[in-house]
């Protein structure tokens with residue numbers, strides 16, 4: 001895809017993190033933006049940020065787990081913007097507990113948003129996109145769709161599934177509808193609100209290190225707030241991550257890795273498929289040093 005100018009782009013989870021900056025950079029590149037999020041307040045903040053660009057913007061307070069709302073969205077977008085060219089299925093959540101201790105309600109919460117939300121949105125939008133001259137569906141998985149740590153069973157279940165679903169769909173579209181690009185995004189640590197928005201309790205913190213999911217946070221946070229701050233401050237800036245995603249779409253990369261950490265973790269599972277965790281301590285230093293925590297200069 002050469003340009004986003006005059007395209008119509010739908011972004012889910014647009015109220016925060018990568019979704020917010022995808023919306024901003026798309027608008028900056030001349031795309032109309034349909035910003036969707038379950039959180040009205042943060043969604044409004046994103047819409048406010050989009051005002052300085054000379055593009056048409058609409059917003060929808062929408063829960064991607066609500067199948068009927070997702071099914072109704074494409075027609076609303078077409079009524080307002082005339083077409084759909086790009087869909088970023090970005091909204092996602094996490095929780096942290098060993099599987100045996102996890103409430104079924106929390107399991108379903110993550111599955112419905114991270115997996116069924118992506119699939120239902122893809123199903124709803126494809127019929128409106130296959131005839132567009134240039135179009136793309138961009139599904140966000142994670143590096144945790146490639147490697148696993150303890151304490152993240154449901155997150156892995158969704159992100160490995162998003163990857164499998166998206167890669168198979170990409171092969172199908174390459175055979176039948178080449179104009180519709182399909183991408184899978186694998187971020188490493190990006191400094192967003194995902195931990196702040198997660199369903200965790202203090203109990204989960206005490207055993208976090210033992211579980212291994214602490215590779216992305218400083219050692220031993222004592223409160224959830226400290227953990228959320230540490231995660232936000234330690235990762236790549238989400239504007240930089242959004243820029244990498246959009247470059248990947250322009251270059252038609254099927255797999256889009258974000259950050260050196262993501263690339264090294266993926267490499268580790270190819271070298272040692274059964275014992276890749278043992279390599280991780282050697283990766284920690286380059287992962288920390290090369291993390292780009294500053295926002296994009298062009299956004300200043």
Ligand SMILES: NC(=O)c1ccc[n+]([C@@H]2O[C@H](COP(=O)([O-])OP(=O)(O)OC[C@H]3O[C@@H](n4cnc5c(N)ncnc54)[C@H](O)[C@@H]3O)[C@@H](O)[C@H]2O)c1
Nearest residue numbers: 013015016017018038063064091092142189190192193194
């Ligand atoms: N931050 C990371 O390090 C990281 C790493 C790998 C993958 N990811 C993935 O990247 C994506 C974006 O996450 P982020 O890190 O920017 O997090 P974030 O929490 O900053 O943003 C996620 C947005 O999704 C919205 N959202 C949550 N549930 C929703 C629902 N049911 N319907 C609609 N919107 C909903 C939230 O309100 C929030 O605005 C997610 O899919 C996440 O799993 C993040």
